[in-house]
Structures are given as structure tokens and as C-alpha cells.
Amino acid sequence: MAIIGVGITPFKARYMNRTYFELAYDATKLALNDANENGASISHKDLETTVYGIYNELFERQFMPDIFINSYIGMNNKPGTRIASGGATGGYTVRMAYSEVASGLSDLCLCLGVEKCNDCYDEKTGTTTPEVLNAIAYSADMTYEYPMGMMAASSYVSMVNAHSEEFGNPTEKQMAMVSVKNHGNAMKNPKAQSPMEISVDDVLYSRIICYPFKMLDCCLYSEASAALILASEEKVKELGIEQPIWITGVGAANTDCFIGNREDLGRLYSNINAAKSAYKMAGLDYDNIKEQIDVAELHDAFSGQEVISYEELGFVKFGEGGPWIEQGYKNSGEGPWFEGELPCNPSGGLIGCGHAVGATGIMSTGEAALQLRENAGEHQVPIEKGRAISHSIGGPGAAYAAVIVMENEEGISNK
Amino acid sequence: MSEKDFQAHEIRDQIHIDYKYTLGGQSKFFIDLKNDKKLQGTRCKKCGKVWMPPRIACSECFEDTEWIELPHTGEIMVSTIVWYTTSDFIQKVPYAVAFIKLDNADTGMLQGVFSENLVPSKIRKGQKVKAVFKKEGERKGKMTDFFFVPENEYENWISKPEYEGGE
Numbered sequence: 001m002a003i004i005g006v007g008i009t010p011f012k013a014r015y016m017n018r019t020y021f022e023l024a025y026d027a028t029k030l031a032l033n034d035a036n037e038n039g040a041s042i043s044h045k046d047l048e049t050t051v052y053g054i055y056n057e058l059f060e061r062q063f064m065p066d067i068f069i070n071s072y073i074g075m076n077n078k079p080g081t082r083i084a085s086g087g088a089t090g091g092y093t094v095r096m097a098y099s100e101v102a103s104g105l106s107d108l109c110l111c112l113g114v115e116k117c118n119d120c121y122d123e124k125t126g127t128t129t130p131e132v133l134n135a136i137a138y139s140a141d142m143t144y145e146y147p148m149g150m151m152a153a154s155s156y157v158s159m160v161n162a163h164s165e166e167f168g169n170p171t172e173k174q175m176a177m178v179s180v181k182n183h184g185n186a187m188k189n190p191k192a193q194s195p196m197e198i199s200v201d202d203v204l205y206s207r208i209i210c211y212p213f214k215m216l217d218c219c220l221y222s223e224a225s226a227a228l229i230l231a232s233e234e235k236v237k238e239l240g241i242e243q244p245i246w247i248t249g250v251g252a253a254n255t256d257c258f259i260g261n262r263e264d265l266g267r268l269y270s271n272i273n274a275a276k277s278a279y280k281m282a283g284l285d286y287d288n289i290k291e292q293i294d295v296a297e298l299h300d301a302f303s304g305q306e307v308i309s310y311e312e313l314g315f316v317k318f319g320e321g322g323p324w325i326e327q328g329y330k331n332s333g334e335g336p337w338f339e340g341e342l343p344c345n346p347s348g349g350l351i352g353c354g355h356a357v358g359a360t361g362i363m364s365t366g367e368a369a370l371q372l373r374e375n376a377g378e379h380q381v382p383i384e385k386g387r388a389i390s391h392s393i394g395g396p397g398a399a400y401a402a403v404i405v406m407e408n409e410e411g412i413s414n415k
Numbered sequence: 416m417s418e419k420d421f422q423a424h425e426i427r428d429q430i431h432i433d434y435k436y437t438l439g440g441q442s443k444f445f446i447d448l449k450n451d452k453k454l455q456g457t458r459c460k461k462c463g464k465v466w467m468p469p470r471i472a473c474s475e476c477f478e479d480t481e482w483i484e485l486p487h488t489g490e491i492m493v494s495t496i497v498w499y500t501t502s503d504f505i506q507k508v509p510y511a512v513a514f515i516k517l518d519n520a521d522t523g524m525l526q527g528v529f530s531e532n533l534v535p536s537k538i539r540k541g542q543k544v545k546a547v548f549k550k551e552g553e554r555k556g557k558m559t560d561f562f563f564v565p566e567n568e569y570e571n572w573i574s575k576p577e578y579e580g581g582e
Contacts, residue, residue, distance in 0.1 A: 016423035058430065121427075122502040130502035137501045143438065144468045145525045147558045148512050149504040154495050158514060162493040165540045210497040211535045258468075260514040260523025265493050 001101045002236050002244030003406065005035025005229035006366035011193040011222040011354035013118060014128075020060050020116040020225075021072040027225035027359070028073050028112060035229045038373075039242040042108070044073060047229070049106040050080040053093030053113035055357035055394075058135035061119060069114070079105075086139055087301055087394020088252075089113065090226070090361020091402025094390075095250050097230050107235040113362035114225035132221050140396050141258065153218055153302065154210045155259070155397050160304030161212070162265035169322025170307040172212050176203035177329045178303035179216045179351055185338055186348025188379035193222050193354030200329075203303075217303040222354025226362035228369070245369040246412055249389075249405030251278030259397040270401035271312035271393060278389070279314070282405040283415060289314040290342050293387040293405075295371045297364035300349040305398070306336075313391060313403065315342060343381045346371065361392035365404050372408040386411025440471035443482060449556035452548045452581035456520050458483045467520040487546040487582050488566070489517035494528060494538050511538045515563055527562040529572065537565065545569045547578050 007030025009023055018026070028044065035042060050073075052066035062068065066082035081100075085092040090113050097111035122131035133151050140150045164170060170178075180200055186192035203216040236244045253273035256262050262269075276286050284292050296313070300306035307321040315336070316324045328335020336344035347353055347367040350360060368388035370376040386408040393401045438445050447453040457480035458465045459473035465483060466473070473480055494513030499505070511533055514523035528538050529547070544563035554560040561581070564572045573580040 017418065017421050061428065061430070122505075124502065125505065130500070130505050134501040134503055137503070143441075144558055148525050148527050149497060149500055149507065149510055150512060150525060151497075151501050151504075154497055154500075154512055157495045158493045161495060162540070165493070208498040210495045210499070215499075258522070258525075260492065260516070260525060265514070 001098065001230055001232050002241065002246045003228050003365070003369045004038055004040060004231045004236060004239065004241045004244055005031040006369055007031030007034055007227040008191055008363050008366055009225050010191045011224040011356055013193060013220065013222065015116065015223050020065060020114050021069045023116060023223065023225040024069045024112055024114040025073050027114065027227040028110060031110070031227035031229050040239040042239065044075070046108055047075065047110045048108050049078060049100050050075050050110040050112055051093050051097040051100060052080060052082040053089040053111070053358040053362055054082060055084055055086060055089045055115055056117070056135055058138065059115055059117040059120060059132070069112070085395060085400040087299060087355070087357055087398070088361060088392040088400035088402050089358045089394065090364065091390065091392025091404060092252060092400065093358070093362060094228065094365050094404050095252055095402055097228070098247055098250050101230050101232050107232040109230045111228040111230055111362060112225070113227070113359035115356040115358040116223045117221045117357070118223055129221070145396070153213055156302045156305050157210050157213050158259050159266060159268065159308065159398065160302070163267065163308050166266045167319035169319070170304050171322060172204060173200055174307060174322040174326050175212070175217055175303040176200040177325045178300060178306045179203045181325070181337055182300055182345050182349045182351035183216070185346050185379060186352025188377070189348050189353065190377070192348040192352050194220055194352055195348065213302055213304070219301050219350035219355040222356040224354065224356035224359045224363065226359040226366055228362060228366055243373045243408065245372050246407050247404060248407050248412070249278035249282030249284065249403070251275060251281065252402040253277070254399050254401070257396040257399040267308060267318070268312055268393065268398060268401060270399060271309060274401040274403040275313045278403040278405050282407070284405065286314040290316070292385060293342065293389055294383045294385050295346060295368060295381050295388045296342060296344045297347060297368045297388070297390045298344050298349060299361070299364070299391050299393045300345055300351050301355060301394070303351065306344065306349070309391060310336060310344070313389070338381065346376070346379045346381050357394070361390065361402065364390040364392065365406070368406055372406055372411070383408070386414065441469055444469050445556040448560055449554045454485045454487060454517065454546065455482050456485045456517070457481065465519060465521045467517055467522055467524050485517045485519055489515045489520070489544055489563070491528070491538065491540055491542040491544060492516050492523045493540055496533060496535060496538060509533055513538065513563070515544060526558070529562050529564050531568060531571070546581055547572045548581050550577060550579055553577070
């Protein structure tokens with residue numbers, strides 16, 4: 001099956017002129033427009049099912065927010081299902097939309113993610129962020145972990161610190177390089193929330209959040225919606241789609257939600273298993289994946305985790321993630337940089353674009369699809385092999401993971 | 416719809432739910448913590464794995480576990496020091512959180528690490544720590560009834576009027 005349409009709203013700190021269901025409508029309309037520019041001639045009335053990716057009821061101030069979107073986008077009397085898997089909501093939503101079409105339940109499925117977090121407001125500090133973080137912190141175990149002051153950053157930093165204790169990297173400088181790269185890439189993406197030209201020192205001297213993460217190592221919580229339209233092979237032919245982007249691999253896995261139960265604290269076996277199963281399904285080789293894909297959109301909620309993901313997703317061996325980004329920092333044409341051997345997050349990723357949780361993994365998948373159509377705009381990277389991946393992680397201790405492999409017609413034919 | 420002359424309307428609101436929730440099969444851990452300052456883990460009757468926090472069934476063997484009292488000493492597996500955080504905790508920064516493996520346990524529990532010397536080079540992997548408890552009457556049968564301190568600061572912390580040692 002293929003992605004035939006991509007719709008991504010700008011990622012913003014706050015939309016004063018949109019509610020979450022109005023944002024979801026915008027992304028749906030953008031995706032329909034894109035599908036129609038891609039050869040289709042469809043309206044919302046042609047969509048058969050919807051899978052919704054919405055992480056957090058407390059952000060939306062609404063339980064079962066999906067049903068309010070379902071009606072608002074004109075999907076009454078059709079099936080709709082919601083996925084909520086923390087930061088991996090987007091990737092898991094793509095996986096479920098894939099299942100809708102692969103099972104034959106639907107030939108034309110809308111995969112729609114949205115999040116609007118910054119209606120949360122902390123009266124004591126007069127700012128949104130501490131209350132947004134609070135709404136997220138309820139994702140930690142409420143008896144054993146929340147009362148300790150656990151939050152998203154302290155959970156991710158535990159993996160990163162354990163990795164650094166084991167391998168001596170990523171160093172703070174190498175983490176800062178991820179931030180420099182992704183903020184820099186976002187300069188070319190008009191939909192990104194945090195385009196910035198910054199130096200390694202700018203990151204190192206930004207405000208400490210939790211050791212060793214500084215403010216510029218962390219993504220910002222964002223408001224946005226992203227939508228994909230997925231079509232079966234027959235539907236792609238019937239609609240006359242010019243550039244279908246085929247989803248050829250879907251992998252997901254959940255590791256232990258209690259970090260203290262894990263065998264190796266410095267890696268996510270969920271990432272490793274999700275990647276291996278997605279690559280296997282697509283007929284690709286985990287040990288040689290870097291040579292088989294053109295671009296990767298990764299879940300860089302925190303800079304250090306992107307470095308570990310290079311290893312977990314098979315781009316480099318364990319312990320070589322930090323040196324890999326540093327190599328590309330020193331030598332153009334190497335590492336995960338925009339001009340590098342495998343560009344990672346040319347869109348800017350979460351650090352550059354912002355993290356609109358339920359929308360994020362769908363944005364990443366949509367961005368990868370646009371790259372394969374050579375339609376990404378100013379942040380287009382060279383496409384030679386015709387393959388890309390997107391990656392989502394999240395939840396307590398980043399327990400959830402999903403990896404999606406996409407290919408254009410060339411990618412499929414030159415295997 | 417025209418965006419020109421757009422004016423947003425905002426409403427202040429909150430969601431508030433009260434609970435009186437049961438700890439179910441883990442209740443003994445919290446009762447013994449409150450009454451006797453004991454740290455009760457559980458051991459799988461089949462494979463012998465010692466779980467802390469406790470669980471009444473072994474997730475690997477699908478067999479029952481039994482209670483086993485664990486020592487108050489352990490070691491930091493991994494840690495961080497938090498300087499910016501959620502609205503519920505922002506008044507408490509800086510504070511350290513760590514995954515701590517108690518001696519004789521096979522898994523690690525998240526806890527706060529209190530220290531007079533709250534720096535990354537001291538609060539890190541391998542640091543030996545010991546549990547300190549709130550005084551009798553102050554303990555509510557919750558995780559916040561205790562915390563850990565570096566072993567060499569233990570005597571200092573239990574000499575404070577609001578805290579006491581457990582062993």
C-alpha cells in the first residue's frame with residue numbers, strides 16, 4: 001500500500017486561532033489537496049476509515065477527542081479508531097492505518113495525528129511549560145515514579161547517561177552537535193517551530209534542564225496536526241496516483257516501562273526490535289541499512305537519544321553514535337548531517353520542528369514520503385536508492401517504538 | 416474564514432479528580448514501609464528473581480512471588496540532577512532522581528537521592544546509597560516516606576530532626 005497524500009500544518013508554540021479539531025481539519029484538507037495534486041481526484045467523502053493519533057487527553061482537555069474530530073471532518077457513520085502510545089503515537093498510528101488497509105478493511109484510510117498542548121497553563125509561574133510537563137508526567141507510573149518528580153527529560157536522560165557510562169559517549173559536545181544540526185536543518189523548513197543557526201557552545205551554555213541535558217538539547221512542545229492518506233495497491237492504480245510512496249516495512253516493539261527492570265539501561269531494545277522487523281519486512285539488511293536508505297526522520301525528542309538511535313537503528317555499531325555525528329561535524333559529506341552520508345532529520349526533526357506529540361510521527365513519516373517524491377522543498381536531500389525510514393519512540397521510559405520503511409517506485413524496482 | 420481582525424477568546428479551567436486508590440497485591444510493601452520502615456521486595460517462587468518495586472507475580476515465569484525483606488543499602492544504576500521540571504515539582508529543584516538497585520534485588524527502583532553535595536560526579540552510577548525515612552507519624556505509606564543518601568552522608572541525614580534511620 002502507498003502514501004498518496006501528505007498534509008502537515010506549521011508546527012507552532014501556540015495556535016490561538018485553532019482548537020485541536022480545527023487543526024485536524026486543516027491537516028486533512030492539506031492531505032486531500034496533496035493527494036489530488038498527486039493524480040487523485042478525491043474528497044473527504046471518499047475516505048473510508050480514519051485512524052487517529054492523539055497522545056494526551058489532558059492537553060486536549062477532552063477525553064475521547066477522536067470522536068469530536070471524526071464528526072468535525074465529516075466522517076460520521078464510518079469507522080474511526082484512536083491510538084495513544086506516548087511520543088510513539090504517530091508511528092503506531094501509521095502502523096494501525098497500515099493494518100486497516102493491509103487487512104482489506106479499507107482501501108482509502110486517513111491517518112491523522114494532532115496535539116494541542118499549550119492550552120495547559122501554570123498559574124504559579126505564569127507560563128505554559130511546567131503544566132504541559134505535568135500533564136506528560138502522569139504518563140510515568142503514578143505510584144512509584146511520578147511522586148519522585150520523574151518527567152520526560154529525566155526519563156530519557158537516564159538512558160543517555162547509562163549509555164555514556166558504558167561507551168564514553170555521547171559526550172555533551174556530541175549531543176550539542178545534534179542540536180546544531182537539527183535547529184540548522186529547520187532553517188530550510190518553513191513549517192518548523194525552532195529554526196536556529198547556533199553553535200555547539202550556544203547549546204553547552206544554554207539553561208540546564210537535567211544533567212547533562214541543556215535547554216537546546218530538548219525539543220519544544222508544539223501544536224500541530226499531520227495527516228497521511230493511505231491507499232491499497234488497487235486504489236493507487238484506480239486513482240492514477242503519479243508518485244505513490246509504498247510502505248514496505250512496519251515494525252514496532254515495547255520495552256519494559258520500568259527502566260530499572262531493563263537488562264541494559266543504555267539502549268532501547270524496542271528500537272532495535274522495531275527496526276529489525278521493519279527492515280526484514282521490507283527485505284532490507286539491519287547490518288547494512290545505512291547503505292540501503294537515502295534519508296531517516298528520527299525521534300530526537302532529546303539530542304542524546306538521537307545519537308543512541310543511530311546505533312539502535314543499525315546505522316553504526318554500538319558505541320559509535322557519538323563519534324559518527326562528530327565525524328560529520330568536522331568533515332562535510334560524512335555522518336548524519338544534511339550533506340552527510342545518511343541525512344538524519346533534514347526536516348529539523350523534533351528539536352527543529354517542535355514536538356506535537358500525536359502529530360509528530362505522522363509528520364516524520366510524511367516528511368520522509370515527500371523526500372522520496374523529491375517534493376520536500378528547500379530541505380530536499382538527494383534521493384538515489386529510493387528508500388527512507390521514519391522512527392517514533394515515547395511513553396514511560398520511552399518504552400514504545402515504531403519504525404516505518406517507505407520506498408518510491410525506483411526503490412522497489414532496484415532491490 | 417478571514418484571519419484578519421481575528422480575536423481569540425480564552426477560558427481559565429482545571430480538571431480535578433480525588434482518589435482513594437488501593438495498592439492491591441502490593442499493599443504489604445506500603446504498610447510495612449509506613450509501620451516498620453521495611454523495604455519488602457518479592458521473589459519469584461520459580462526462577463528466584465527478586466523484584467523491587469515488588470510484584471505479586473513474576474512477569475517472566477507467570478508464577479507467584481513471595482515477600483522478601485531487602486536491606487536498606489544499594490547502588491545507583493543511573494541518575495540525573497533535575498533543574499527544570501513540572502509544575503508540581505518546580506519549587507523543589509535542584510533534586511536528584513536515580514534508579515537504585517538494592518543489595519539482593521535484581522531490578523532497580525526509582526527514588527530521590529538527597530545529598531549535601533548534589534553534583535553529577537558524586538550522584539552517579541556505582542555510588543553506594545542507604546535509605547533514610549521520615550519520622551513515625553509523618554510516614555503515610557507512600558514512596559515519599561523515604562529516600563536515599565550517599566552512604567557516607569547517612570549519619571548526618573538521620574541526625575536531622577525530621578528523619579530517622581531504618582536499620
